[in-house]
Amino acid sequence: MTSVGKAVYDNNCKSSSKLFKRLQCSEFIDDVNKMVKEGKRSSDACVGRALKAGKFKPSEMVCTKTFYNGYNTP
Known part of the structure; x- marks a missing residue:
């Protein structure tokens, strides 16, 4: 019974991670890196510019602050 509970727990953890x-x-x-x-x-x-043009969905974008915190490095 314990192994079944552990398996369910592990499966739920896999599917819940962001x-x-x-x-x-x-x-x-x-x-953005290319444009910069x-x-x-x-x-x-x-x-x-990307927001105004509607080139990407908001879910496909990060904010400007995120770029300044280090995402803009290849």
Whole structure:
């Protein structure tokens, strides 16, 4: 009986973990990094431009503060 409970617990833990945001937003982050490097724009401007253009869904984006905290490094 104990092993069944442990198996259920382990299965629930696997399905309840949140994915790393970098993996969910990698296309957006790569796009902003490219715009920053090529266009000499700030990440703040790039995030705003992507929001205004509707290029990405909000769930596919990270905020500007996240970029300044280190996501903008390749």
